[in-house]
Amino acid sequence: MKSKSLLVLLALLVALPVSAQNFIGSWSGQISFRGTSLRIVFNISKNTEGKTVCTMDSPNQSVKGIPASIEFASSDSISIRIPNIGIEYNGKIQGDMIYGTYSQAGVKLELNLKNEELVYLRPQNPQPPYPYTTEEIEFVNEDENATLSGTITYPVNYQKGKKIPVIVMVTGSGPQNRDNEIYEHKPFLVIADYLAGNGYATLRYDDRCVGKSTGKYQAETTKEVAKDAALAVKYLRETKQFSKIGLLGHSEGGSVVFMLAAEK
Incomplete structure (x- = not known):
């Protein structure tokens, strides 16, 4: 039994x-x-x-x-x-x-x-081949032992050696990839594409521990996000390729932009 x-x-x-x-x-x-x-x-x-x-x-x-x-x-x-x-x-x-x-x-x-599997239609997402040049770059936050990986998008018809304005994109709250991707919508890629067609370069990068970036994101404060953004600006400044450097932020990234502007 x-x-x-x-x-x-x-x-x-x-x-x-x-x-x-x-x-x-x-x-x-x-x-x-x-x-x-x-x-x-x-x-x-x-x-x-x-x-x-x-x-x-x-x-x-x-x-x-x-x-x-x-x-x-x-x-x-x-x-x-x-x-x-x-x-x-x-x-x-x-x-x-x-x-x-x-x-x-x-x-x-x-x-x-x-x-049924949901298919997200995102016709606004740019599709390759792009009419402009992109460059994969990295910059380092030594204090946090983090390497931030990103993409510089150059304007359409950009000629190497010509100084141009560039905009650093800062993502919103929580760990985000360089495109600030939400449900396959990639707003930062869309904006970078638009700005490239209007004479502006952009830098967008993966947050710590997202995509190709390393480091830890756990309990990352707005101050730490701002430090990463400041290092992105420093990286661009040291290349001596750009005439002006601006910042564009979404959600928490908007607060970061104001913080950095107040420091300059």
Whole structure:
């Protein structure tokens, strides 16, 4: 009898990874609350170790990749939780749909998900070949043991040796790549492309520990972000290629621009 119970227990233990196979994919739907609609996406996939993992996106809030856990999965049902923000989703699969309930902070809302991968159309993102020259560069923050990697974009029809104005781009809050990329939209690349067509060079760079940059971003303060931006200005000044150096910032980057301007 004990051996039979053990076999049943083992069968239950292996049921989750096997059943979770039915839910592999990107599941997208909308919740409606007080006249507002919010798109929710659960991404269920296998990691490099073969384990089933799940993340949640909220495209309307520009939030992507929130870690979630699959609490239960059978051949037709799934339960997903994100304990740190109090989210729970329970649903049943029928064809390419999951019909279920989204719960958060005591509020329960209908959320029906369709298995479809969202494709973000970004026609404004410039596509190569570009009508201008770019250069990959690096500068170093020795105090933080960080190397910042970036791209200088030169104006259209730029002639080497001619001094031109350049603008340093400073990203917003949180670790960002040089394009300040959000859901495949690349605002800094778009701006660099526009400025290149209007006679300006630009420097945009990856934040610490993002893209090709090294160092640690943990708990990086606005003052530290400003120091990296100041080092970018110093790097450009030392090249002696540019007539004027300006700064352009987004979100926290705007505060950094004012901080640096006040110091000069």
